[in-house]
Every structure is written in C-alpha cells, then in structure tokens.
Amino acid sequence: MRRVAITGMGVISAVGTGTPAFFDALLTARSGIRAVDIPFPTGTESVLAGAIDFDPDPHFPRARLLTMDRVSQFALVAGREAMSQAGLGDLTAVHNNFAAERFGVSLGTGSGGASSTDVAYTALLEQKVARLRPMTVVLAMNNAIAAHVSMEFGLKGPSSTISNACASSAASIGEAFRQIRHGYADAMLAGGSEALLNRGTIKAWQAMHTLAKPHADGPETSCRPFSSDRSGLVLAEGAAMLVLEEWESAKRRGATILAELxxxxxxxxxxxxxxxxxxxxxxxxxxxxxxxxxxxxxxxxxxxxxxxxxxxxxxxxxxxxxxxxxxxxxxxxxxxxxxxxxxxxxxxxxxxxxxxxxxxxxxxxxxxxxxxxxxxxxxxxxxxxxxxxxxxxxxxxxxxxxxxxxxxxxxxxx
Structure with missing residues (x-):
C-alpha cells in the first residue's frame, strides 16, 4: 500500500481565514463565538453561533455567485489556500504535476446548500412566489461543493460527497486517503464545508434542546467542552480542506510534506x-x-x-x-x-x-x-x-x- 502525504491545508472559520490565524486563535483560546440576531417570523432572536463575516465579492465574480451557495464559496476559499500551500495554486501547476484523471475530490457536508434551501422555502411560503430561481436545485444539492472544487482546479479523478453528519469531513478525508493508498488516485483535495446558519436549521436544532445557553462570562465563552457548567453545543459554519498525495510523487516534485496521513x-x-x-x-x-x-x-x-x-x-x-x-x-x-x-x-x-x-x-x-x-x-x-x-x-x-x-x-x- 502506498504512503500518503499531506502537502496543503486551508481553513475558513469563525476565528479567522487561513491556517495561521486559525491555529493562533486555538492556541490563545480566542473565541469566535458570538450572539447573532436572527429575524424569525415570530420575532428577532439572539442566537449563539460561530458565524463568519464573509464578503464573497473579492473572491468570486458576481456571475459565478449566481450558481454558488455559501457552502461552496467557503470550500473554494479553503481549497485555494490548501492548493496554494501545496504548490498547486493554478491549473498550470496542477496539470504539470498530475494527470487530471488521477487527481480527485472528496467532500463532506452535513447540510449542503442549506442556505439556498432556506431562501427557496422563504420565497415560496412567505413571499408567495409562483416560481423559484432556476438554479435552486444546483445551489442546494450536496455534491455542488465537490463540483465547484473540481471545476476550479480541473480535477477529473474520483469524486465523492459524504454526508455523515458531524463525521462527514473526517470520513471524506479517510476515504480520499484510501483512494491514494490503494492506487485509484495519485492526489485528492479532501475536506468539508458547512453553512447552516439559517432560520430553519437553527429552529430545528433549538427543538432538540442541545444548543448552549449564553454564559454569564459572556456569549463568547458559552461553548465549554468537558466543563461542569457546559450547557450544549454552538452551531458554526466554515470549511477546511487538505491536499493529499502519494508520498513518492510529493517527494519527486519537491513539495513540502506537512505530515503523513x-x-x-x-x-x-x-x-x-x-x-x-x-x-x-x-x-x-x-x-x-x-x-x-x-x-x-x-x-x-x-x-x-x-x-x-x-x-x-x-x-x-x-x-x-x-x-x-x-x-x-x-x-x-x-x-x-x-x-x-x-x-x-x-x-x-x-x-x-x-x-x-x-x-x-x-x-x-x-x-x-x-x-x-x-x-x-x-x-x-x-x-x-x-x-x-x-x-x-x-x-x-x-x-x-x-x-x-x-x-x-x-x-x-x-
């Protein structure tokens, strides 16, 4: 079985965009959790969330955004960082080092284009529209994320989308690892993306009584794993992506190997x-x-x-x-x-x-x-x-x- 190298990583999260900012926040325990006001039909509520202040315009042309849910936007931002760190930041670099048919994509998501689904139901049930946006299906479908990532970098190898709730992206990385280890691909762009901070999803989670309550020390301190005063989880959004490749291939092209999976x-x-x-x-x-x-x-x-x-x-x-x-x-x-x-x-x-x-x-x-x-x-x-x-x-x-x-x-x- 072939060894698998990690040669690139990218993150967009509530504590920052880019792996250096992300890890610095983790080391300093600097929280990105905050109270966000959400306008529900029954009135505005303050909801704890790991929300990202994200403007897509610097990242994507307006025409392209018509076909991209927020979840796909996150994946591409993280994917670009990972590919750049791996020395594969443009199509020329990718195709000079790999056959497109041997470079695949493996993505995890729990809810896919949940924001687009929420917008569609709002238009249908609240605004009483007669028809929805023509791109609604392709905005919302779970595998749209992998499709956008593959098109961005011209990747034509194995493609999969895994939706195992909270284990989705770990499984997507693991299955990408197996694709390379067993010879079905030479490289994979793997990870996950989530953008579920919409009204329907939040209300569904509230109904389960598993969400954290605001802590007296401040909303940013409200998620407290393993603590005696913990009160639940805090929903968050973001994406994380890794470039995995066959070990000898990474060495031949002089890539920096970050670790071995x-x-x-x-x-x-x-x-x-x-x-x-x-x-x-x-x-x-x-x-x-x-x-x-x-x-x-x-x-x-x-x-x-x-x-x-x-x-x-x-x-x-x-x-x-x-x-x-x-x-x-x-x-x-x-x-x-x-x-x-x-x-x-x-x-x-x-x-x-x-x-x-x-x-x-x-x-x-x-x-x-x-x-x-x-x-x-x-x-x-x-x-x-x-x-x-x-x-x-x-x-x-x-x-x-x-x-x-x-x-x-x-x-x-x-």
Missing amino acids: SGYASTTDAHHLTQPDAQGQARAMTLALADAGMRASDIGYLNAHGTATDVGDVVETSAIKLAFQELAEHLPISSSKGVHGHAMGAAGAMEFIASVMALRAGQLPPTAFLHHPDPRCDLDYVPLTPRSAKGLRAVMSNSFAFGGSNAVLIAKAT
Whole structure:
C-alpha cells in the first residue's frame, strides 16, 4: 500500500481565514463565538453561533455567485489556500504535476446548500412566489461543493460527497486517503464545508434542546467542552480542506510534506439516533491505530470530538479509556470547539488540521473555558492554556456523529 502525504491545508472559520490565524486563535483560546440576531417570523432572536463575516465579492465574480451557495464559496476559499500551500495554486501547476484523471475530490457536508434551501422555502411560503430561481436545485444539492472544487482546479479523478453528519469531513478525508493508498488516485483535495446558519436549521436544532445557553462570562465563552457548567453545543459554519498525495510523487516534485496521513477507521454504533455509544467510538480509535500500524502509546495528542453536550463528553471520555486503557490518564486531549463552535460537516477536517498543526508546531491547543472540569470527564483535557509538546510524533482526531457514525484519523510527523 502506498504512503500518503499531506502537502496543503486551508481553513475558513469563525476565528479567522487561513491556517495561521486559525491555529493562533486555538492556541490563545480566542473565541469566535458570538450572539447573532436572527429575524424569525415570530420575532428577532439572539442566537449563539460561530458565524463568519464573509464578503464573497473579492473572491468570486458576481456571475459565478449566481450558481454558488455559501457552502461552496467557503470550500473554494479553503481549497485555494490548501492548493496554494501545496504548490498547486493554478491549473498550470496542477496539470504539470498530475494527470487530471488521477487527481480527485472528496467532500463532506452535513447540510449542503442549506442556505439556498432556506431562501427557496422563504420565497415560496412567505413571499408567495409562483416560481423559484432556476438554479435552486444546483445551489442546494450536496455534491455542488465537490463540483465547484473540481471545476476550479480541473480535477477529473474520483469524486465523492459524504454526508455523515458531524463525521462527514473526517470520513471524506479517510476515504480520499484510501483512494491514494490503494492506487485509484495519485492526489485528492479532501475536506468539508458547512453553512447552516439559517432560520430553519437553527429552529430545528433549538427543538432538540442541545444548543448552549449564553454564559454569564459572556456569549463568547458559552461553548465549554468537558466543563461542569457546559450547557450544549454552538452551531458554526466554515470549511477546511487538505491536499493529499502519494508520498513518492510529493517527494519527486519537491513539495513540502506537512505530515503523513497514516491511519483511518470508521465504525457505526447501530445503537441510537442521538445517543452515542462508547464501544463504537472506542472501536474506531482502535481500528485507526491498527490501520496506522501503531500502538496506543505512539499517540502524543488527541483532538477530541468534544461538543460540550452533557452526554457526548462523558461518553467520549469513556470511549478514550476503553481504547487507550491505562494510557488514557496520561494522554493530552483537547477540544477546539470552545473557540470555533461546531461546524458539523466541516468539523472533522477543521479539527484534523488543528491536530496536524499541533504536530508540526509542538504546541497543543487548549480546551477553552475549562475552569471547572466535570468530574465524569476526568482525563487530561489541557485546560485554558496551550502546552508545549516538543518531539510530538503522532496525533489522533476523533469525529462522532448523530446516527452513530464514527471516524478517526491519525497523522504522524515526517
């Protein structure tokens, strides 16, 4: 089986655009979560969100925006950064180094073009229009993101769109990894995008009673993974993309190899639509270690799924103990969702990039606002401040989703 190199990464998130700004915010626990006023038919409500102040005009011609939902715009901004870092920032560079038919796309999203769907229903039910915009279907369809990304860079290799809720983009990276490892592609642009901060989606999540309440210390501190005073998750938007390529190909063209993607596993709980299962999560971690040819002791940092829900954080703690046994209590772990929120289908890719950046920097991002750990979450969750981790050799990133879909990724230093 072929080795897989990571040669480019890109992020757009509530804490900034670009991987340097993103990782700096994680290390300093600078939150991008805020209260946003949303005009619902029943009146304006203040909603906590990891929202992005984003003007698409500097990035795309107006004519092109007619065919692009916000979710596709995010993916292209992150994809351009990843491709540029990989030295593949234009069509000439791509096609000088790869056959287009051997360079594919693998995207994850939970809700696809949810903003366009919301606009369509608003026009139909509130404005009473007789017809919708002709591009409504292609704006809203989940695979529009992969289509736009492939057209941007002329990529004609394998294409897939994975929608496994919160595990979508981690699974999309893992499946892209397998495409290269087993010889179906030489390179893949993989990751995820989400833009679900619309009225319908927010109301649906409110109905589940899983969203965080504003904290007394300020709205920006309201997402508190593993904390005794956590009250729920905070919805967020954004995108994260990685360039993966066959190891020898990356070396031949002189690319900077950021890390090696060495392990991936996915499992299904077959347990409950919303209640996670520690056994299923632990099995994903154990299988990812086996896939990477590693032992639990090889992992020096774990980026937890850590959504700040009461049940989710406790179950993940139990799962880590099952997978790592006696090593669990000595394993540095953190969740970065406290600062960027839960970007759903983009979360796994965003947090895997955080893990790779921690690996490269030898600095572990903290779990923000963890002043009072939940005694049921009794592992080393790196509270409040970053931790030096010089000599870090391998990292793991967990993504667990409603429906019982689990995906775990492992990267190691080069």
